[in-house]
Amino acid sequence: MFPKCSEKCIGSEPRPTGLGLLHCTLQHFPVRKRLRVSILKIEALAGQLKPDLEMMAMCRVAIPGLKTGKEQTSEIKRGRDPIFNQN
Template sequence: MVNSFISGLAGPLKPDLEMMAICKVSIPGLKTGKEQTSEVKRGRDPIFNQEFFFDHVTIEDLDTKNVSITAFHHGGAKLGKDLLIGEAVVPLREIRELNAKKEVKVIEEIKQAIPK
């Protein structure tokens, strides 16, 4: 599970321009890490305040994998393609919300209980 809070994408746009912002979130290298998207229509400073869920994420994945977040302006019919706004790659171990989730704590307890 990954929480994504992204804001401040508009930057210095002309006052009359609006964005059709798309946020794509994925965990590269995860077997079922299909890309997930969220769209905020017609805004100057979109905020993506949404949880993204990924199945079959192991404790080892939390220590070794990254989440890739890419923001685009949806070009629509006029531009014909999406324009890259920005991107970030964040190690899962650095997302403190994951450490507060009950599911992660239970999995960690089970992992520690298994003899090596």
């Protein structure tokens, strides 16, 4: 129904190491003039860059310049592979 990107989208291209991977979905509703961004999970945050560092993942989604824009912030403590699964 809605396009989702996964490891299949990347194909045989080498993935960068140490930066992490973001899994999300985007849904556009043109009649209602809305865009829904769902952050599903993030993998391997700075895994090879700083392996002993305790991570506190924070995800912020905002569209600047909109008067009626909505902003949502979530935080997950102590995890390099946080699962947000929030709309």
